[in-house]
Amino acid sequence: MSILFRLVLSYLFGINVVAFVLYGIDKLKARKSKWRISEATLIGLAVAGGSVGAWCGMKVWHHKTLHKKFFIGIPVILLLQVVAVFCICFRDTLF
Numbered sequence: 001m002s003i004l005f006r007l008v009l010s011y012l013f014g015i016n017v018v019a020f021v022l023y024g025i026d027k028l029k030a031r032k033s034k035w036r037i038s039e040a041t042l043i044g045l046a047v048a049g050g051s052v053g054a055w056c057g058m059k060v061w062h063h064k065t066l067h068k069k070f071f072i073g074i075p076v077i078l079l080l081q082v083v084a085v086f087c088i089c090f091r092d093t094l095f
Helices: 003-031 039-061 073-089
Strands: none
Touching: 003 039, 039 073
């Protein structure tokens, strides 16, 4: 396994853990009427590669599930990222 591949996997693991945890923290803050994590930050984490963690955070913490930009946007981001990875991995056989 190349060092670049390991770095990418480490980054993706980390960003997804961060996204998952921040969705939980934001849910806790919402319950306590405290300062919240911005929606732009939560969506930005998904765009930055944390879409699996964001989606899991939505499901586990039952957070942002009624907001269209989340319940539609996060799965769309995830799907686009899966397609991008598929195209990168199989670019020699696809094109």
